Amino acid sequence: xxxxxxxxISSLKPSxxxxxxxxxxxxxxxxxxxxxxxxxxxPVSDMKKIANSIFDSASTQALQYGISEGYSPLRDALKDxxxxxxxxxxDFDDLIVVSGGQQGIELACKVLCNEGDTVIxxxxxxxxxxxxxxxxxxxxxxxxxxxxxxxxxxxxQALKTEKNVxxxxxxxxxxxxxxxxxxxxxxxxxxxxxKKYSVxxxxxxxxxxxxxxxxxxxxxxxxxxxxxxxxxxxxxKILSAGIRVGYVLAPNDIIQKMVVAKQVSDVHTNLFFQMVxxxxxxxxxxxxxxxxxxxLYRHKAGLMISSLEKAFGGRAEFTRPQGGLFLWCTLPENVxxxxxxxxxxxxxxxxxxxxxxxxxxxDKCNSFRMNYSTPSDEQIVGGVEILGKVLESY
Amino acid sequence: xxxxxxxxISSLKPSxxxxxxxxxxxxxxxxxxxxxxxxxxxPVSDMKKIANSIFDSASTQALQYGISEGYSPLRDALKDxxxxxxxxxxDFDDLIVVSGGQQGIELACKVLCNEGDTVIxxxxxxxxxxxxxxxxxxxxxxxxxxxxxxxxxxxxQALKTEKNVxxxxxxxxxxxxxxxxxxxxxxxxxxxxxKKYSVxxxxxxxxxxxxxxxxxxxxxxxxxxxxxxxxxxxxxKILSAGIRVGYVLAPNDIIQKMVVAKQVSDVHTNLFFQMVxxxxxxxxxxxxxxxxxxxLYRHKAGLMISSLEKAFGGRAEFTRPQGGLFLWCTLPENVxxxxxxxxxxxxxxxxxxxxxxxxxxxDKCNSFRMNYSTPSDEQIVGGVEILGKVLESY
Numbered sequence: 001x002x003x004x005x006x007x008x009i010s011s012l013k014p015s016x017x018x019x020x021x022x023x024x025x026x027x028x029x030x031x032x033x034x035x036x037x038x039x040x041x042x043p044v045s046d047m048k049k050i051a052n053s054i055f056d057s058a059s060t061q062a063l064q065y066g067i068s069e070g071y072s073p074l075r076d077a078l079k080d081x082x083x084x085x086x087x088x089x090x091d092f093d094d095l096i097v098v099s100g101g102q103q104g105i106e107l108a109c110k111v112l113c114n115e116g117d118t119v120i121x122x123x124x125x126x127x128x129x130x131x132x133x134x135x136x137x138x139x140x141x142x143x144x145x146x147x148x149x150x151x152x153x154x155x156x157q158a159l160k161t162e163k164n165v166x167x168x169x170x171x172x173x174x175x176x177x178x179x180x181x182x183x184x185x186x187x188x189x190x191x192x193x194x195k196k197y198s199v200x201x202x203x204x205x206x207x208x209x210x211x212x213x214x215x216x217x218x219x220x221x222x223x224x225x226x227x228x229x230x231x232x233x234x235x236x237k238i239l240s241a242g243i244r245v246g247y248v249l250a251p252n253d254i255i256q257k258m259v260v261a262k263q264v265s266d267v268h269t270n271l272f273f274q275m276v277x278x279x280x281x282x283x284x285x286x287x288x289x290x291x292x293x294x295x296l297y298r299h300k301a302g303l304m305i306s307s308l309e310k311a312f313g314g315r316a317e318f319t320r321p322q323g324g325l326f327l328w329c330t331l332p333e334n335v336x337x338x339x340x341x342x343x344x345x346x347x348x349x350x351x352x353x354x355x356x357x358x359x360x361x362x363d364k365c366n367s368f369r370m371n372y373s374t375p376s377d378e379q380i381v382g383g384v385e386i387l388g389k390v391l392e393s394y
Numbered sequence: 395x396x397x398x399x400x401x402x403i404s405s406l407k408p409s410x411x412x413x414x415x416x417x418x419x420x421x422x423x424x425x426x427x428x429x430x431x432x433x434x435x436x437p438v439s440d441m442k443k444i445a446n447s448i449f450d451s452a453s454t455q456a457l458q459y460g461i462s463e464g465y466s467p468l469r470d471a472l473k474d475x476x477x478x479x480x481x482x483x484x485d486f487d488d489l490i491v492v493s494g495g496q497q498g499i500e501l502a503c504k505v506l507c508n509e510g511d512t513v514i515x516x517x518x519x520x521x522x523x524x525x526x527x528x529x530x531x532x533x534x535x536x537x538x539x540x541x542x543x544x545x546x547x548x549x550x551q552a553l554k555t556e557k558n559v560x561x562x563x564x565x566x567x568x569x570x571x572x573x574x575x576x577x578x579x580x581x582x583x584x585x586x587x588x589k590k591y592s593v594x595x596x597x598x599x600x601x602x603x604x605x606x607x608x609x610x611x612x613x614x615x616x617x618x619x620x621x622x623x624x625x626x627x628x629x630x631k632i633l634s635a636g637i638r639v640g641y642v643l644a645p646n647d648i649i650q651k652m653v654v655a656k657q658v659s660d661v662h663t664n665l666f667f668q669m670v671x672x673x674x675x676x677x678x679x680x681x682x683x684x685x686x687x688x689x690l691y692r693h694k695a696g697l698m699i700s701s702l703e704k705a706f707g708g709r710a711e712f713t714r715p716q717g718g719l720f721l722w723c724t725l726p727e728n729v730x731x732x733x734x735x736x737x738x739x740x741x742x743x744x745x746x747x748x749x750x751x752x753x754x755x756x757d758k759c760n761s762f763r764m765n766y767s768t769p770s771d772e773q774i775v776g777g778v779e780i781l782g783k784v785l786e787s788y
Contacts, residue, residue, distance in 0.1 A: 001592065001621050003647050004560070009505045012654050039454040047457075048449035055442035063436040063634035065429075099493060099638075099660040106659050110529070111403040115509070132658040135504070166398070198395065227395050240457035242665035244493075253397050260406050264526040265500050266493040270664040271636035 008115070008137040030383035033350035034374040035176070035325060037237050038300070041293045041373075043280070047240070050279045054272060066271040068263040069255075070097025070247070074278035078233070078247050081281065086208075087222040088231060094252040096259055099269045101206050101234035101246040104258075106132040107265065108202055108230055108248070109167065111257040113138050118162040120199075121169040122150050124357030124365065126176045129169055129204065139163065142359025145175065147319065149182030152189045159197040168199050172220055174207040174324025177357045177369035181322060184217050191223045199228070200254070206234040206246075207324035209290050212298035214322040227251035235277050237325070238290050243273040297325070300372040304380050311388025318370075328354070330367040335394045337366045343390045349383045402509070402531040424777035427744035428768040429570070429719060431631050432694070435687045435767075437674070441634070444673045448666065460665040462657040463649075464491025464641070468672035472627070472641050475675065480602070482615040482625060488646040490653055493663045495600050495628035495640040498652075500526040501659065502596055502624055502642070503561065505651040507532050512556040514593075515563040516544050518751030518759065520570045523563055523598065533557065536753025539569065541713065543576030546583045553591040562593050566614055568601040568718025571751045571763035575716060581614050588622045594648070600628040600640075601718035603684050606692030608716040621645035629671050631719070632684050637667040691719070694766040698774050705782025712764075722748070724761040729788045731760045737784045743777045 054062050069075065075095050082088040082095075089095075098104045105128070113119065115137040121130060123142025133140050143158050144151040149172065159165055170190065172182035182190070194201045203220045221231040234246035248258065262268070280286055301321060308318055308329070318329040329351075331337055341353045354367035372380060448456050463469065469489050476482040476489075483489075492498045499522070507513065509531040515524060517536025527534050537552050538545040543566065553559055564584065566576035576584070588595045597614045615625040624644035629637065642652065656662070674680055695715060702712055702723070712723040723745075725731055735747045748761035766774060 001645070003594075003645070005505055005651055006508050008508075009651050009655060012658075036459050039458060042453065042457040044449060044453040044457070048446065048453075051445050051449065052442065055438060055445065059436065059438040059442075060433040061636075063438070063441075063636045064431075064433060065630075065635045099664075102658065103660045111399055114400050114402075128658060128661070131654075135655060135658050200397075236459075241459045242455075242457045242662075244660055244662070244664050251395070251397070257399055257403050260525075261403060261529060264406075264496065264522060264529050266497045266638055266660065267522070268636075268638070270493075270638050270667060273664060273666070 008135055012131060012134055028348055030349045030379045031374045032370045032383055033352045034371050036374045037241055037325070038296055038373045041296065042240050043284070043289055046280065046284050047276055050276050053279070054275050058275065062272040062275050064271070066268045066274070068259050068268050070269060071271060071274040071278060074274050077278055077281045079249070082249055086219050088219060089249060090224065090227070092227045092251050093249055094255040095247055095249045096255050096262065097269050097274055098246045098248055098262065099266055100236060100244040101204060101232045102128050102132065103265070104232040104246055104248040105129045105169070105202060105204065107258045107261045108254070109133050109136050109138065110261050111254065112200060113166045116164070118165040119167040119169060120155065120158050120162070120165060121359055122171065122175065123359045123363065124177050124354060125169065125359065126171060126204065127357055130359060133169070140359050142363065145178055145180065147180050149180070149186035150190065152186060152193070155190065156193055159193060159199065165197065165199050167202055168194055169202045169204065170220070171204045173205055173217065174210065174321055176207070176324070177326055177352070177354065178328040179319045179321030179324055179326045181217060187217070187220050188223065191220055191228070194228045195226055201229045202232060203229055204232045206232070206237055208233070209238050210294060210297055210325070211323035212294045212301065221249065230254060238286070238293060239277060239280060243270065243276070245269055245273055245277050297323070297373060300377070300380065301327070303377060304370065304372040304384065307381055307384035311384045312391060315391055325371055325373045327370050327372070328367055329370060333366065335366070335391065337368060340390060341368055343393070344387055347386050347390060349386045351387070402529055406525060406528055422742055424743045424773045425768050426764045426777055427746045428765050430768045431635055431719070432690055432767045435690065436634050437678070437683055440674065440678050441670055444670050444678070447673070448669050452669065456666040456669050458665070460662045460668070462653050462662050464663060465665060465668040465672060468668050471672055471675045473643070476643055480613050480616055482613060483643060484618065484621070486621045486645050487643055488649040489641055489643045490649050490656065491663050491668055492640045492642055492656065493660055494630060494638040495598060495626045496522050496526065497659070498626040498640055498642040499523045499563070499596060499598065500529070501652045501655045502648070503527050503530050503532065504655050505648065506594060507560045511558040511560045513561040513563060514549065514552050514556070514559060515753055516565065516569065517753045517757065518571055518748060519563065519753065520565060520598065521751055524753060527563070534753050536757065539572055539574065541574050543574070543580035544584065546580060546587070549584065550587055553587060553593065559591065559593050561596055562588055563596045563598065564614070565598045567599055567611065568604065568715055570601070570718070571720050571746070571748070572722040573713045573715030573718055573720045575611060578611050581611070582617065585614055585617050585622070589620055593622070595623045596626060597623055598626045600626070600631055602627070603632050604688060604691055604719070605717035606688045606695065615643065624648060632680070632687060633671060633674060637664065637670070639663055639667055639671050691717070691767060694771070694774065695721070697771060698764065698766040698778065701775055701778035705778045706785060709785055719765050719767045721764050721766070722761055723764060727760065729760070729785065731762060734784060735762055737787070738781055741780050741784060743780045
């Protein structure tokens with residue numbers, strides 16, 4: 001049979017990262033291309049204890065259907081933490097548990113955008129979010145991301161000229177892929193523009209707990225006096241990525257629609273691990289655990305940066321993240337990025353070509369993304385050396 | 395702020411079941427309205443053993459990101475079981491693990507239908523599926539469901555006259571809400587029509603393992619020589635509903651698109667419980683466990699049927715399911731269904747008004763759905779007695 005697919009899905013290709021990962025999935029490849037948290041960041045023995053206690057005392061609840069909003073004690077604990085740690089959550093806000101931050105973004109687009117509406121994102125941005133938007137056939141518009149956040153003039157220009165702008169999608173803290181953090185000044189400017197043009201900000205903050213250097217910057221949601229910000233959080237980088245548990249804090253009117261959309265999407269998020277996350281938050285030392293992960297990534301990022309300084313000798317620039325999982329290298333003009341990435345790949349070092357993160361395939365990009373949470377220390381040192389040699393070959 | 399939502403979500407109301415459940419959520423209500431598997435059907439101690447073994451020997455894999463297709467050993471085990479038990483799976487087929495059968499339906503609609511395309515379903519049908527279709531703004535058309543399956547003449551009429559029919563959604567075995575099973579003859583007729591009109595059949599089969607009486611009827615997917623059938627299966631009724639693990643067996647071209655759609659929806663299904671399901675299938679006695687559930691529901695359905703015969707004394711009709719979780723009562727014409735359901739609810743017995751399952755709010759329906767897997771034996775006997783007294787009051 002000649003299958004006919006929906007317009008929205010026909011245009012969506014499997015991600016370039018995915019394709020690259022397929023070609024470098026051998027164990028002899030150095031994985032700078034991944035976005036995986038370090039395996040040593042999973043609190044395995046505590047989670048095992050919690051799992052046993054759930055099987056012993058709450059198995060009927062944990063294995064039965066739950067409600068689409070999420071496990072109430074977890075929702076309460078998350079609201080409480082958002083208030084205390086991030087100064088977020090007004091009377092008009094509510095919280096829904098989702099199956100990873102990715103689902104929060106997808107459901108938000110489903111309930112807020114008609115086909116043809118505009119979503120503005122930083123350029124470059126997170127592929128998973130960009131593809132979620134594309135899967136609803138929206139007009140995706142990228143606005144230049146600078147080292148201190150999105151370009152405010154160009155953002156206002158886009159808000160003025162693009163049709164039916166519904167969502168402004170941002171990763172203000174330790175951005176994926178660039179590793180940069182939006183300044184407080186720009187956060188305020190972005191919020192003022194969202195208010196002026198009646199646009200919902202999706203503040204995606206999966207890495208916000210992972211600062212290993214510098215001063216905390218208030219999240220945009222903490223500035224939200226008008227109910228304009230939908231905040232996506234996740235346990236993927238502080239507990240486990242495979243359990244698929246995240247959350248959205250947003251105005252109750254939006255949350256209610258997301259609950260309806262979630263009900264038809266997967267009914268609810270795996271209840272057993274919602275309960276594990278809740279008990280880990282309330283009976284174990286989540287903040288202490290996060291502190292350990294920060295120390296781990298401080299070390300790994302530092303090692304990658306010092307290795308890059310040595311290997312590149314100033315010939316290629318790169319960002320110095322103060323947290324998160326990624327940094328962004330920009331090649332000199334005479335070095336063609338895709339050619340460079342193919343060569344590193346042939347030398348068993350996988351990085352992601354920057355074009356994969358661009359809002360439009362016509363965008364120009366001479367950068368690539370590197371991840372330091374997945375590779376071992378030896379892989380970081382050895383892999384960066386190889387990158388240096390490939391760069392020298394031009 | 396005055397929020398603007400997408401057209402697709404604005405029309406979607408929280409389900410009527412949900413609203414009824416909210417009003418009868420007290421522990422003193424007899425829950426004939428639910429769709430929950432019996433808590434005694436969860437193999438708690440085996441799952442606990444498996445969970446411990448995963449924490450001990452495979453925690454890094456179980457807690458890390460996985461691939462969107464699903465855990466490969468589980469996919470292989472499921473393909474194998476579908477072949478052996480249901481004679482399904484051609485060379486052109488593949489299998490994706492999804493977050494419950496619900497996600498299989500939602501992703502299928504997302505990849506197959508543009509807004510305005512037609513989806514045909516049995517009338518009445520499963521609310522969760524109907525709402526998933528509505529959430530993509532399709533033209534949902536219900537065709538009368540009879541005691542041996544959908545009305546074939548009316549189905550062909552709809553296929554001929556409705557615009558861009560893309561999906562025919564059926565629950566051929568122990569249908570929700572009616573509890574009836576489509577005959578082999580009608581299955582063949584439906585398949586022939588799907589072929590004639592180039593329409594994809596979604597065969598939703600969450601209850602297919604739960605036959606407690608009568609002869610097995612081949613699933614429609616086993617007739618699929620042309621690649622027209624997308625089969626949705628689930629662990630919800632044979633292992634645990636809260637873990638949200640299901641699967642779709644369908645032509646590879648469709649599965650590939652669903653993988654892309656799943657990637658942007660929740661990246662992948664909770665990996666830990668994909669591994670639990672796999673080990674339960676391969677290292678424990680899944681078929682023996684299912685046999686126990688069948689015996690349990692044989693008993694509960696029998697008890698409900700004999701109680702209804704006594705309480706209604708022939709004044710109201712009801713279906714005699716040979717498996718699954720539900721039966722369907724039809725009131726005499728002089729008894730108004732919504733009024734009846736309100737009265738039973740006031741008497742602390744919750745049933746679901748049949749109109750909730752109808753494809754169009756204009757449909758007429760004088761029936762209600764009853765579930766026998768959730769209530770205890772005492773609740774079945776006591777609750778049906780109350781229903782009888784309410785019926786006598788007319």
